[in-house]
Amino acid sequence: MAQGVREQVSAEEWALRVNLAAAYRLVALYGWDDLVFTHISARVPGPEDHFLINPYGFMFEEITASSLVKIDLQGRKVMDSPHPVNPAGFTIHSAIHAARHDIQCVMHTHSLNGVAVSAQKDGVLPISQQSLFVLSSLAYHDYEGVALNEDEKPRLVRDLGDKVFYMLRNHGLLTLGNTIADAFLQMYIFEAACMIQVRAQAGGGELIPIAKPILEGIQKQVQMVTRGLGGALAWPGLLRKLDRVNPGYAD
Template sequence: MTQSLKNLVSSEEWQARVDLAAAYRLVALYGWDDLIFTHITVKIPNTEHFLINPYGMMFEEITASSLVKINLAGEKVMDSPYPINPAGFTIHSCIHGAREDAQCVMHTHSINGVAVSAQKNGVLPLSQQAYFVLSSLAYHDYEGVALLEDEKPRLLADLGAKNFLMLRNHGLLTVGKSVAEAFLAMYIFEAACMVQVRAQSGGHELVHIPDNILAMASQQMAQVTLGMGGALAWPALLRKLDRKNGGYAV
């Protein structure tokens, strides 16, 4: 068992660790994990350091103390027995480095997400979930496993100021000002893809949400979350996690 770091780090870092560990376990709980091969990162407040998963650990096992602290170059800045996923931080480092609001970056290889990422037209305006996603969605073409530094500027150019990124033939990515915000965005993104795959399987003509309705999405998203974004649902998600798979906050 990993030794607790609670008394060795700042209170801000510990809270970031607890939230990120919870996000990893929630991703596993909802079935979006891909064994050990995707990643979520969060910036530690008031520092230039980041937390990422210990490579080789299942998401359902991750704890606050097992997370690895690294710098923007992906180098460990605190002792850890675990390596990190090099492809994981290639994608995340460029987004964290370019966008001040990108406090948390979440990436998945969910079956529904990858299925829609392989469709030429991407996310279709078929559902209320897609309605919100389409208000801030970008696409990035597949260039192989994300290991090459020269892919970074193209990924950043494609993402721009958007909060949802569909990595074609690869998966989904969300950006948030907090772990809670990035998680809620991913929940909506994944749901939009699941609905689309199921709707397409029905074999009937699909009804698209009109463009004039789509234009209201950002404003209505703020209304339904009471202006709190992901923070509205996050405490309830943590209670759910505590019932299903507690023990992450150690």
Template sequence: MHESVREQVSAEEWAQRVALAAAYRLVALHGWDDLIFTHLSARVPGPDHHFLINPYGMTFEEVTASSLVKVDLQGHKVMPSAYDINPAGFTIHSAIHAAREDANCVFHVHSLNGVAVSAQEGGVLPISQQSIFVLASLGYHDYEGVALRDDEKPRLVADLGKNQFLMLRNHGLLTVGSNVANAFQGLYTFERTCDIQVRAQAGGGKLVGIDAAIVSTAIQQAREVTRGAGGSLAWPALLRRLDRIDDSYKL
């Protein structure tokens, strides 16, 4: 099956499929998956408004380049697949892909500490180096139930705005990126921010905050740390790690 899919798509689409499948495996490796109920998506390179998303029913550790489902912005499959897609995933991801040309990738998870912080009134606190990068580009979206209604889309898009990070209240975390590497790097930073916050709060002591002036320079600091490469600086090493464990995501 994987050979026939590869033969049917462009080289650019196949590369995007491999990268997105790798991201699914990495999310599983870090324990951020929620059985089959969250989703990562990537726009298919080219003029058509198509994107790739996980087959509904596969765990993240099972996802491969060939098994990803290609759909249009109306949720219709544009290539045959034995699997459907998560309707809530389609609502969230299609809204952002349609509204943000720069959002080639949209990653959304229900991680334990991410949901825990999303339920806190104060949201993300400026208490760690990781948090300043999130706070420099963060929106919040209030919970409206499982994301199944089209009328929620404009509010979701408005709350994201031009930001890279969106905290879905009582629900989880979302990041956008120009490519898979950047979206994953953003998700990693968002997750670490929430992990650190929950642990710091559990310690019971008074927390030391970071000055707002430092937060305001976070984006420039991030560019310097990654030499302007963003998530692409770490991405090859992450792929090497995956390959040592299981390289079947490439199939």
């Protein structure tokens, strides 16, 4: 009998796989997925630069811990898997993972609200409480076409700097997290800020910007309210929700 994936990896990697598969399914549950496109990647514990990513062609709601594919920084498989990967889709992720060893997870979406705001010249506006959390650590990167060009990587890294919210102009949203839970919570807030902005603009009335002193003090408030935007607070509840509506991610 062939050995299962769980028996081939460490306990730490298996736990990472379970959380990453859950994140994929939660992205689908909240409607941020784009069929089989976009990716969430996570660094595998250990000295090697190895990462987990979705099997290309799977819907996000189908992904399991065992189906995730382990790859290197070039997008090549480093563990046997019957599933294909999309090395070109890993271009953005590999650039960020190579430069930001402080983060474990990179989450990228093409949500309609996110793309809509990314196409606006002024980007995220300070018009909601959610937007303030985003603006406390937000970077922008101008569109250079479909992200397949290796030459774009240095500019992706330069524009990101040390931020954890990243708006790719005319393209979508990206978050970085010390954990998968952190990256997910940050994407939830990012998406909410964009949705609120699009709806507020659609109302046609004059928008009320939040006062600059409040914006300047938001970083300290973030630490107080969300423990530094730590996803650990919300993650157990999200997993319970997923267990009710779409179980099986831990297979």
